[in-house]
Amino acid sequence: MEQNSAGNKLCPDGARTMAASGRFILFAVLIFFFAAAVGTSPLYSQVIVAEKGREAEPKIFHVPYAFYNQSFGAAVGYVAGFTGVHQKQFSVLATAIAGTNDALSLYIVERDYQVPFLPRLFIDSEFALSTFGELQSYTDGKPGYANERSGSNDSSYNNYIDGPGTDNFARAKFRFLLPVGSGKDDIISKVTLDRGLLTEGRVGATSWNPFTSGKTFLEAKPFWRSQSVRSDYKRNYKQTNGVEFSLFRENTDFPKNPSGGSTFKLRYTKDWGLFDSTTQYDVVDAEWSKYFSLGASKYFRQRVIAFDVWTANVLSWNDYSTRYNGDVVYHRPPPYAGAMLGGLWRMRAYPTSRFNDQAAMYYALEYRVIPEWNPFAKNEWIQKNLDVVWWQWVPFVEVGRVAPRWSISELHTKMQWDVGFGIRAMAKGLTVRIDTAVSNENWGVQMMIGHPFQF
Numbered sequence: 001m002e003q004n005s006a007g008n009k010l011c012p013d014g015a016r017t018m019a020a021s022g023r024f025i026l027f028a029v030l031i032f033f034f035a036a037a038v039g040t041s042p043l044y045s046q047v048i049v050a051e052k053g054r055e056a057e058p059k060i061f062h063v064p065y066a067f068y069n070q071s072f073g074a075a076v077g078y079v080a081g082f083t084g085v086h087q088k089q090f091s092v093l094a095t096a097i098a099g100t101n102d103a104l105s106l107y108i109v110e111r112d113y114q115v116p117f118l119p120r121l122f123i124d125s126e127f128a129l130s131t132f133g134e135l136q137s138y139t140d141g142k143p144g145y146a147n148e149r150s151g152s153n154d155s156s157y158n159n160y161i162d163g164p165g166t167d168n169f170a171r172a173k174f175r176f177l178l179p180v181g182s183g184k185d186d187i188i189s190k191v192t193l194d195r196g197l198l199t200e201g202r203v204g205a206t207s208w209n210p211f212t213s214g215k216t217f218l219e220a221k222p223f224w225r226s227q228s229v230r231s232d233y234k235r236n237y238k239q240t241n242g243v244e245f246s247l248f249r250e251n252t253d254f255p256k257n258p259s260g261g262s263t264f265k266l267r268y269t270k271d272w273g274l275f276d277s278t279t280q281y282d283v284v285d286a287e288w289s290k291y292f293s294l295g296a297s298k299y300f301r302q303r304v305i306a307f308d309v310w311t312a313n314v315l316s317w318n319d320y321s322t323r324y325n326g327d328v329v330y331h332r333p334p335p336y337a338g339a340m341l342g343g344l345w346r347m348r349a350y351p352t353s354r355f356n357d358q359a360a361m362y363y364a365l366e367y368r369v370i371p372e373w374n375p376f377a378k379n380e381w382i383q384k385n386l387d388v389v390w391w392q393w394v395p396f397v398e399v400g401r402v403a404p405r406w407s408i409s410e411l412h413t414k415m416q417w418d419v420g421f422g423i424r425a426m427a428k429g430l431t432v433r434i435d436t437a438v439s440n441e442n443w444g445v446q447m448m449i450g451h452p453f454q455f
């Protein structure tokens with residue numbers, strides 16, 4: 001608030017009131033970023049972070065908040081967590097939410113726990129229990145759309161079922177750091193920041209060669225997820241459990257806020273159809289992101305161009321089995337898994353799993369700038385409780401589509417698109433964001449911890 005506080009000395013009372021209101025709105029929005037979507041944060045970085053001139057130290061926080069959206073109605077919640085306790089890179093976040101739309105949610109996230117007797121093995125985990133007065137799913141079943149597959153690229157925006165529902169999941173990721181590149185001698189990286197920007201130390205981005213730069217991981221993630229929607233037309237119940245196997249290369253300078261380098265992930269997901277899984281399926285997908293630093297300017301501390309491309313293919317899409325009652329069941333993932341676009345990470349103007357099919361292709365381009373001016377810098381309460389070291393402006397554009405088969409030509413025709421703008425901030429060492437985007441169908445707001453393109 002450096003500029004505002006100086007100007008307010010010469011402003012009339014009305015201007016001071018408006019400035020104070022503006023600061024309050026910014027603070028309220030920031031609280032909302034920080035808390036509302038903790039549960040599915042993808043963040044992991046194996047990095048110990050210290051501000052310039054200070055040693056890395058544990059951070060503990062707890063903040064109440066309130067918000068409104070379609071799923072929750074008017075809602076209140078409480079978020080609490082810590083970083084750097086027990087292990088310097090280790091973090092835990094939890095939030096509980098209650099809304100007037102018969103909505104209740106509990107989210108718990110753990111990141112970067114280092115197994116003591118296997119120092120190259122790290123564990124991340126997520127757990128969520130949620131119930132909603134109204135939950136939406138792009139799956140077949142709505143009357144009037146018998147000749148259209150819900151979620152396909154040409155499907156109607158209104159072809160979904162909705163009603164009271166639940167969405168619960170549990171996941172645990174085991175990540176083994178290979179002894180190559182930066183990971184050969186640097187299992188947990190240490191970096192120094194100046195007001196949230198990297199000044200000393202880096203994880204990678206010194207070379208494209210995985211044997212000299214960056215960290216490479218072998219990953220296995222057992223998962224379980226169950227979602228049900230009780231609409232007026234049908235009850236839709238989809239459950240999946242299995243394991244994701246991944247090869248992941250992190251070669252950026254600072255994973256929590258990259259300004260250079262790249263990341264790559266190749267993943268195979270298998271549901272064997274065991275236990276209460278709806279059906280078995282196989283999915284392969286790959287993602288690559290690249291970051292270009294444009295340096296600082298007169299008004300901006302950092303300017304970065306971020307690019308991402310992702311593709312997926314459900315290998316078992318046309319396979320099927322026949323049950324004892326004669327029903328034919330195709331080996332396809334639920335709409336919220338597999339080749340899916342829409343929601344928090346890809347095609348942010350669209351609802352979650354708005355598009356889902358056998359194959360998908362996606363591209364995104366973001367321009368991330370951090371202003372010199374930090375409106376939270378001189379508010380003692382915010383800095384004590386949230387430690388906001390920078391905020392960021394992010395215009396972005398996305399294109400993508402799903403298709404009934406993986407075909408380069410088909411996946412690049414009649415593509416969906418959206419354009420948007422995000423505001424992000426680094427608070428308590430976490431990057432928090434709110435992105436809003438508009439498309440030819442709709443507009444959406446997505447709130448989450450962590451930048452997109454972080455796998």
